[in-house]
Amino acid sequence: MINRRAHAVWQGTGKEGKGTITTQSGVLADQPYGFNTRFEDKPGTNPEELIAAAHAGCFTMALAFQLQAAGFTATEMKTESVVTLEKEGDGFKVSKSALTLTATIPGIDQAKFDELAHAAETGCPISKVLNAEITLKATLSQG
Template sequence: MPKRSAQARWEGTLQQGKGTIALGSGAFEGSYSFATRFGDAPGTNPEELIGAAHAGCFSMALSMLLEKAGHPPKEIRTQAEVTIDKVGDGFKITRIDLTTQAEVPGITAEAFQKQAEAAKEGCPVSQALAGTSINLKAELKNL
């Protein structure tokens, strides 16, 4: 199986420093800082990248499960909201809320929910983040 990589560079102190994050594939490189992570400054942050990875992984896992169940999806859209909180002397990702909407011909709402829950539990990113509360809101609809 392939290995994937990413790199980060940080210069300076925690609050005044700055850095860059880059994907090994070259598909993305962005700046990050204390202000992009804990404030509203432009740039990215590790939690945003975790959210993107989780939304992408979940959507692919759900697509696979729906296809195996005989209901290939037309479209799946997933948003991941990652919450970081101060816990004790540090910070912790305490919660990830996945919200997905999918157009899946011929499936019942109950069967769709079952597949969505299975995707949440089975996607590799969910498994890697198992120490974090992961909540799912799945909606079957025509997009």
């Protein structure tokens, strides 16, 4: 079993308050977040951005393992995740994570690429934890 930690500190009200997020690795250390970073695109981070980063990273690594098991090695894979936050009743919900992948993988055909990309999409741990629609647009580059 692997445990990873992060913590948040918040001071003030929901709209006027401010917080910081720190991760175990130190990659984020007292990174500011608040209403303005979440809903107004001000500098700082927000939970949805962190979910998007986690999903893009998890999916891409899962695909690397799928490729390895099938005898392929990617020259490069670039994945973007766009996480959608929507109003739901009196609150909000992460409703979607849209993955967009461009990959250069020598020797693979389109059918095998699609099969492995789909397996990574459904099999990565972050996909499994999200209670949201997950989509994947995967492009195999001929580079």
